[in-house]
Amino acid sequence: MPDTPQVKSSFSWQxxxxxxxxxxxxxxxxxxxxxxxxxxxxxxxxxNEIMALMIMAQAWNLLAGFTGFVSIGQQAFIGIxxxxxxxxxxxxxxxxxxxxxxGGLAAAVVGxxxxxxxxxxxxxxFAIGTWVLAELFRIVILNTQKFGSGSGLTLARVIKTIPRxxxxxxxxxxxxxxxxxxxxxxxxxxxxxxxxxxxxxRDNEASAESVGVNILRIKFIVFIxxxxxxxxxxxxxxxxxxxxxxxxxxxVEWSALLIFVVIIGGIGTIxxxxxxxxxxxxxxxxxxDFGTWYIIALGLVAIAMMLFVPNGLWGMVSKRFxxxxxxxxxxxxxxxx
Amino acid sequence: xxxLENIQKSYGSLKVIHNMSCELSQGExxxxxxxxxxxxxxxxxxxxxxxxxxxxxxxxLGEDVxxxxxxxxxxxxxxxxxxxxxxxxxxxxxxxxxxxANFGAGLSGKTADKFxxxxxxxxxxxxxxxxxxxxxxxxxxxxxxxxxxxxxxPKLLLLDEIAGGLVESEIHDLIDILKEIGRRGISVxxxxxxxxxxxxxxxxxxxxxxxxxIADGDPNTVMALPEVHExxxxxxxxxxx
Numbered sequence: 410m411p412d413t414p415q416v417k418s419s420f421s422w423q424x425x426x427x428x429x430x431x432x433x434x435x436x437x438x439x440x441x442x443x444x445x446x447x448x449x450x451x452x453x454x455x456x457n458e459i460m461a462l463m464i465m466a467q468a469w470n471l472l473a474g475f476t477g478f479v480s481i482g483q484q485a486f487i488g489i490x491x492x493x494x495x496x497x498x499x500x501x502x503x504x505x506x507x508x509x510x511x512g513g514l515a516a517a518v519v520g521x522x523x524x525x526x527x528x529x530x531x532x533x534x535f536a537i538g539t540w541v542l543a544e545l546f547r548i549v550i551l552n553t554q555k556f557g558s559g560s561g562l563t564l565a566r567v568i569k570t571i572p573r574x575x576x577x578x579x580x581x582x583x584x585x586x587x588x589x590x591x592x593x594x595x596x597x598x599x600x601x602x603x604x605x606x607x608x609x610x611r612d613n614e615a616s617a618e619s620v621g622v623n624i625l626r627i628k629f630i631v632f633i634x635x636x637x638x639x640x641x642x643x644x645x646x647x648x649x650x651x652x653x654x655x656x657x658x659x660x661v662e663w664s665a666l667l668i669f670v671v672i673i674g675g676i677g678t679i680x681x682x683x684x685x686x687x688x689x690x691x692x693x694x695x696x697x698d699f700g701t702w703y704i705i706a707l708g709l710v711a712i713a714m715m716l717f718v719p720n721g722l723w724g725m726v727s728k729r730f731x732x733x734x735x736x737x738x739x740x741x742x743x744x745x746x
Numbered sequence: 747x748x749x750l751e752n753i754q755k756s757y758g759s760l761k762v763i764h765n766m767s768c769e770l771s772q773g774e775x776x777x778x779x780x781x782x783x784x785x786x787x788x789x790x791x792x793x794x795x796x797x798x799x800x801x802x803x804x805x806x807l808g809e810d811v812x813x814x815x816x817x818x819x820x821x822x823x824x825x826x827x828x829x830x831x832x833x834x835x836x837x838x839x840x841x842x843x844x845x846x847a848n849f850g851a852g853l854s855g856k857t858a859d860k861f862x863x864x865x866x867x868x869x870x871x872x873x874x875x876x877x878x879x880x881x882x883x884x885x886x887x888x889x890x891x892x893x894x895x896x897x898x899x900p901k902l903l904l905l906d907e908i909a910g911g912l913v914e915s916e917i918h919d920l921i922d923i924l925k926e927i928g929r930r931g932i933s934v935x936x937x938x939x940x941x942x943x944x945x946x947x948x949x950x951x952x953x954x955x956x957x958x959x960i961a962d963g964d965p966n967t968v969m970a971l972p973e974v975h976e977x978x979x980x981x982x983x984x985x986x987x
Contacts, residue, residue: 420872422863424859602844602845602848602849602854602858605837605841605844605845605848606845606848606849608834608836608837608841608845609834609837609845611836612833612834612835612836612837613833613834615796615816615828615832616828616832616833616894617817617834617845618795618796618815618816618817618820619796619816619817619825619826619828619895620820620845620846620849620850620894620895620897620898621817621820621821621846621849621850621851621852621898622817622845622849623815623817624817677836738837738838738841739838739841739844740840740876741840741859741863741875741876
């Protein structure tokens with residue numbers, strides 16, 4: 410413990426405690442929670458997909474946007490989460506909604522085991538390393554009978570044990586819970602002293618160590634949290650479609666999509682991934698009838714955004730109107746007198 | 747409080763530090779001078795743990811810290827500033843110092859906030875608490891290096907060319923801050939090329955060249971030595987000040 414500081418500050422101050430964002434989020438969550446009572450199954454399915462992608466995007470952004478580690482192997486955790494859910498509920502008959510969390514845990518365990526090797530790599534090497542991890546799991550599953558090999562697995566038999574009216578809404582509530590949980594977790598984590606340390610790792614590792622931050626520990630914890638959340642989201646995503654195969658699940662297109670939505674929304678902000686996901690689904694729902702042209706349009710949008718709106722949609726709005734719903738920084742406010 | 751025993755460091759075949767031994771007592775302010783490439787910054791990195799040494803031992807407060815990683819040495823009380831400022835550019839001045847107070851000094855909550863703000867005040871940045879570090883001038887970035895190192899609650903402060911690149915009036919402000927730090931009983935090792943700034947503050951002066959100690963002692967006596975003059979290519983102390 411340091412000595413009692415001898416010199417008193419010549420001014421008084423306090424740290425700003427913003428609550429607007431969490432309140433808006435809590436209200437939105439309450440509204441969304443009753444949505445299954447009147448929404449159609451098709452709409453619920455779409456909402457599930459949106460929420461799963463939101464969780465994945467937050468998790469990728471925590472790793473890349475706040476800690477500075479760009480992963481292009483998130484599909485490893487998506488796939489492990491999804492396979493974790495399918496295998497446990499098919500083999501043990503466990504309620505698939507509960508198995509979502511087991512999927513997340515499975516991804517976290519893989520994260521724990523692979524982190525020591527991955528964090529020996531930096532920058533682009535780290536990115537490729539994560540991709541290799543995903544490929545590794547794809548190949549293993551492709552060659553394992555128990556996991557359905559190349560033809561995949563279906564939840565059809567498991568889902569018959571769930572009453573019809575809860576099949577989609579059950580997934581919806583789990584997804585909603587995890588979305589809200591993820592945003593609050595990331596927000597409060599980043600506002601804590603841990604969050605400050607996370608940002609120092611991104612900005613300058615040598616400086617971070619020189620002010621007492623154990624950078625390996627920080628990277629490790631962030632990676633595990635990201636793996637867990639991504640695993641849960643992967644489980645939700647495939648619980649929603651009820652069918653899984655190693656080609657789609659471990660496809661690098663997942664990571665490409667995450668990079669797309671986070672960069673378009675605004676990397677390194679909590680609002681960014683949220684906006685990016687909504688924007689992506691808006692494009693998809695309006696343009697997907699155009700087939701291949703839709704993919705080209707997405708690419709053009711991505712290029713245009715990077716050229717003209719490098720801070721993403723939320724970065725632009727936040728700067729223009731000077732609003733910040735989930736500020737991760739600490740602002741000192743001077744008190745009068 | 748700090749004791750170096752036969753420190754050695756090489757980069758490939760290049761020997762940067764040869765058998766360097768040195769001691770520093772509590773509350774002492776030691777200046778280090780030497781030509782470019784003499785091994786000054788390497789010595790700092792070895793003390794603060796950014797690099798590992800090839801041989802020799804480092805004792806801090808009686809403990810052998812040779813094998814400790816940088817963050818643990820910081821927590822033990824060794825704070826450093828970098829020659830080329832390395833602020834956390836995505837963070838404000840306050841956040842830069844707060845993270846140091848949190849992790850280096852091991853404080854939390856309001857106590858950490860207070861400690862960080864005091865370090866910032868002492869370094870002369872109190873009017874810019876919420877300024878993002880990406881927009882700071884060189885002087886302010888140097889001050890931030892100091893504020894951040896102070897916020898780790900150091901018992902030993904390593905300053906690497908903190909006055910380099912500053913104009914005369916700015917150097918004077920900095921000297922006042924350093925004298926205040928000295929009064930608080932913090933031991934300081936200060937590498938600097940601006941000799942008059944050093945000699946006006948330090949208790950002792952160490953001259954190194956090619957990774958070896960050339961002279962060590964009272965600043966004025968050391969600066970008068972012919973071998974020191976030679977290293978500085980005839981540069982006269984009187985001229986320099």
